[in-house]
Amino acid sequence: MAATVVIVGGGIIGCAIAERLSREDRYRVVVCEQDTVGAHASSAAAGLLSPGAERGELSSRSFELLPELVQRLKPSGVDVEFRVGETISPALTVEEERRLRAGDGRWLDQDEARREEPSLSPSVRGAAVHRAAQVTPGRLVQAVARTAVAQGAEIREGWPVAQLVLRSGRLRGVQGPDGVLAADLVVLAAGPWSPSLASPAGVPLDVRPSRGQLAMLHPRGLVLRRMLTWRHCYLVPKPDGTVVAGSTEEDVGFDARPTAAGIGMLLEFAVRAVPPLSDAAVGRTWAALRPATPDGEPVIGPAPGLPNLFLATGHNRTGILLAPITAQLVAEQLAAL
Ligand SMILES: Cc1cc2nc3c(=O)[nH]c(=O)nc-3n(C[C@H](O)[C@H](O)[C@H](O)COP(=O)(O)OP(=O)(O)OC[C@H]3O[C@@H](n4cnc5c(N)ncnc54)[C@H](O)[C@@H]3O)c2cc1C
Structure with missing residues (x-):
């Protein structure tokens, strides 16, 4: 049985x-x-x-x-909108460049990085590219x-x-x-x-619950070919042309509300990493609780x-x-x- x-x-x-x-x-x-x-x-x-x-x-x-x-x-x-692709991780500081160059990704120098992702911040020193995928x-x-x-x-x-x-x-x-x-x-x-x-x-x-917040951005056109990761934050371009910006990591118990400070930080990161996003319309914002150990x-x-x-x-x-x-x-x- x-x-x-x-x-x-x-x-x-x-x-x-x-x-x-x-x-x-x-x-x-x-x-x-x-x-x-x-x-x-x-x-x-x-x-x-x-x-x-x-x-x-x-x-x-x-x-x-x-x-x-x-x-x-x-x-x-x-x-499920499964797409195989890559992430790009820009180095904005000397320390980030050192760490990323020592990692296992493919390193792009400043010119290469800007050629492959023209919307990246002019202050990138270079970037590492890793294989990745995405789903909805x-x-x-x-x-x-x-x-x-x-x-x-x-x-x-x-x-x-x-x-x-x-x-x-x-x-x-x-x-x-x-x-x-x-x-x-x-x-x-x-x-x-x-x-x-x-x-x-x-x-x-x-x-324990660890709150993560996200914001959906609606740029006017294509701003990123790859997903972008930077420290704990990321930008995920979706098949419908939107870009999801995440995320925070907060120890606030079972409070799953998006907050002004959390979303503000994400928008600041998004615009710093990819300046053309300053013109994107801000869509839905949301938050949820990860199970953290x-x-x-x-x-x-x-x-x-x-x-x-x-x-x-x-x-x-x-x-x-x-x-x-x-x-x-x-x-x-x-x-x-
Ligand atoms: C903002 C954010 C962004 C994220 N981005 C990514 C990402 O890009 N890639 C990635 O891999 N992961 C990501 N994660 C992490 C991922 O979402 C979680 O690790 C994953 O969803 C955990 O799944 P789960 O099934 O364990 O938990 P949950 O999705 O929380 O599911 C647990 C379920 O248990 C149910 N439940 C609880 N108690 C009871 C009960 N007593 N009786 C019956 N049902 C009960 C709940 O209602 C809930 O539906 C992200 C998380 C957040 C918050």
Whole structure:
């Protein structure tokens, strides 16, 4: 008989795991989502997918899995707007030039950088180029969820899990609004809310909300061919001609409002890096909460002391990129039980 796997959280991580597990007959998969699929960080994200040595081995492995995932999502009918391309990282100071030249990207001197991206600030000293890709995260999470459902998974939206139900040191299921849903295995993928379910079950989990803000800009024409990254900020030119500017990293609890200071900083960065953006119309602004861990690494694997509880959270700034490898790791670990 198929083992029932209950996944708490219908963000990109929970949905990617559901999509992966629902391909196997041995699981019956149920996703419990308190709001709607992708309601929080997973649809809010910018969609920059940037692997590389600095971002660790997991990110490179996940990057390689993306084309295959995108192919599998095609029958869902949702275009996830996956584009393979490059990022350009301009050096505006001597120190930045030294750091970027020492990195693993292709270095462009000042003239080359300005030739390849004519809208870059005249004060660039040069730039490093790395391979990257992008998606539209709101579309990706919907496509992944639809594919999981088409493969037999059940997704319960508006179904908040109040607590994990334990008996004799094992998880028996989850408590929802209309009773207990029995489970052989539970995967906790509830983003920054994960500790509120893990802690009462005696599972220590240091995941905190980290607010990120974004602004959409509508330039008059093409200002950037590539995505641009600079320190913690980035510009992502989208297929519809808009440019998404991100992002802040703020420790403000569960406050997911965009603020004047946050958006002001992003606009200042955008105009400094690409001066023609000063003329762009400012569109939507928004914010969401990333699940952040103290060391910046995600938590993927069995919970200490509760062998049938799996943790899949803490993906911080790279949860969209890391979704495929997370789903694969969880599937491998469950298969080894
Ligand atoms: C501004 C911003 C920009 C970003 N840009 C990028 C980017 O360019 N590239 C990239 O790779 N990553 C990016 N990220 C990071 C990425 O969005 C996150 O790492 C990722 O979305 C985390 O996914 P998740 O499924 O773990 O969490 P979430 O999307 O938060 O999903 C968790 C879900 O669990 C549900 N939930 C919580 N508690 C319960 C409960 N008790 N019962 C039922 N459901 C529950 C929530 O409603 C939520 O839908 C960005 C994030 C932000 C905020």
